[in-house]
Amino acid sequence: MTTEVKTTTTHSTVQFAYLISHISTSLINATPTESAKHIEHALAALGSNDRKDRCYVFLFSDDYQEMSNTHEWVNQGITAHKQDLQQVPADAMPWFFQEMKAEGLILVNDTAQLPDKAGGFKTELLRENIQSMMAVGMYLEGRLIGFVGCDLVHRSCEWGDEDVRQMRLVADMITNTVARHRTEARLQQMEAELRAANARLAQLAHEDGLTELKNRRGLDAALSSEISRLQRKQQELTIMMIDIDHFKQLNDQHGHVVGDAALRCVAQELKHTLQRSGETIGRFGGDEFLAICPLLTTEEAQQRAASLLEGISTCEGAAQLTVSIGLYTFIPSSATTSDEVLRKVDNAVYRAKHKGRNRFEIAS
Numbered sequence: 001m002t003t004e005v006k007t008t009t010t011h012s013t014v015q016f017a018y019l020i021s022h023i024s025t026s027l028i029n030a031t032p033t034e035s036a037k038h039i040e041h042a043l044a045a046l047g048s049n050d051r052k053d054r055c056y057v058f059l060f061s062d063d064y065q066e067m068s069n070t071h072e073w074v075n076q077g078i079t080a081h082k083q084d085l086q087q088v089p090a091d092a093m094p095w096f097f098q099e100m101k102a103e104g105l106i107l108v109n110d111t112a113q114l115p116d117k118a119g120g121f122k123t124e125l126l127r128e129n130i131q132s133m134m135a136v137g138m139y140l141e142g143r144l145i146g147f148v149g150c151d152l153v154h155r156s157c158e159w160g161d162e163d164v165r166q167m168r169l170v171a172d173m174i175t176n177t178v179a180r181h182r183t184e185a186r187l188q189q190m191e192a193e194l195r196a197a198n199a200r201l202a203q204l205a206h207e208d209g210l211t212e213l214k215n216r217r218g219l220d221a222a223l224s225s226e227i228s229r230l231q232r233k234q235q236e237l238t239i240m241m242i243d244i245d246h247f248k249q250l251n252d253q254h255g256h257v258v259g260d261a262a263l264r265c266v267a268q269e270l271k272h273t274l275q276r277s278g279e280t281i282g283r284f285g286g287d288e289f290l291a292i293c294p295l296l297t298t299e300e301a302q303q304r305a306a307s308l309l310e311g312i313s314t315c316e317g318a319a320q321l322t323v324s325i326g327l328y329t330f331i332p333s334s335a336t337t338s339d340e341v342l343r344k345v346d347n348a349v350y351r352a353k354h355k356g357r358n359r360f361e362i363a364s
């Protein structure tokens with residue numbers, strides 16, 4: 001074993017200043033995807049200055065319960081240890097963790113001279129054949145987030161103030177890069193969360209909470225867009241208004257919970273019978289539902305309405321459930337408005353109610 005007493009010359013200090021300037025430029029310009037490569041280049045530059053054997057970065061978990069080797073550079077012929085130094089628990093090396101947290105600096109000139117209390121840390125250095133090592137803390141907004149360190153395997157040395165100063169400079173530069181990329185990652189995550197929340201809000205603004213069908217706002221938008229689209233294409237559009245019969249009575253006799261279950265059952269039947277591709281169904285309000293079905297002939301629309309009456313009669317609940325339906329099949333013209341169409345189907349529903357309910361009526 002050889003021991004060097006380090007005397008830093010003006011020449012090597014100047015050389016290091018050049019090195020630092022080079023490292024700093026590459027780290028500043030590194031994009032998040034390139035950052036690992038650039039941090040490893042910085043470690044390589046640090047390692048080749050003064051012939052170190054291994055240089056590395058460790059980051060602590062937020063609760064300081066463990067640390068992981070995130071970046072490593074090793075000299076030729078030196079064993080890499082990054083793989084086996086992941087999620088190292090704090091209680092495996094309590095002395096190292098305490099010293100690093102208290103001082104932000106660990107200097108080991110000779111592993112053999114480490115005190116017994118260094119326990120697990122000393123065992124680890126011996127396992128890796130490390131004779132000397134040095135580590136300086138990385139601080140982000142005053143908080144210790146990890147450390148940059150280097151090892152000597154083939155020789156030991158007495159670290160001096162200049163070594164510590166140089167290592168601190170590199171640690172600060174790497175910390176800034178990590179901080180910048182963490183901020184960017186946080187921003188990207190916040191942006192993605194915001195986009196998802198906005199999409200959900202937009203969906204909620206058009207959705208009925210009880211039945212999870214479109215609400216009145218969603219139906220209004222779909223109706224006017226379908227009227228315009230089919231007016232351009234000159235194709236048929238069917239609108240159905242579906243109104244539960246004697247719903248007030250059901251609520252009064254059995255309570256609103258039973259009433260809500262009936263609304264959900266009707267919604268299910270509507271989905272089952274009417275929501276084919278391109279068709280829109282929704283809760284228009286209270287006990288009324290609306291279906292917007294493009295490209296159905298009058299006969300097909302009547303068949304669907306009949307199927308719906310049959311389907312709804314199977315809804316299980318406190319009382320037999322029936323609905324009255326108003327049906328309107330037409331080719332929209334440039335003068336057609338949503339209000340006019342809704343008035344027509346509403347009148348048809350009224351007629352169906354008047355004629356005894358549990359039936360459909362066709363609007364003219």
Ligand SMILES: Nc1nc2c(ncn2[C@@H]2O[C@H](COP(=O)(O)OP(=O)(O)OP(=O)(O)O)[C@@H](O)[C@H]2O)c(=O)[nH]1
Binds near residue numbers: 257286
């Ligand atoms: N359970 C429940 N009831 C609702 C909800 N929204 C509206 N209602 C009730 O729906 C009932 C609608 O009653 P009406 O418009 O008088 O109609 P109806 O009793 O069905 O009579 P007809 O339509 O003539 O057959 C009212 O009693 C409202 O309180 C809801 O979200 N849940």
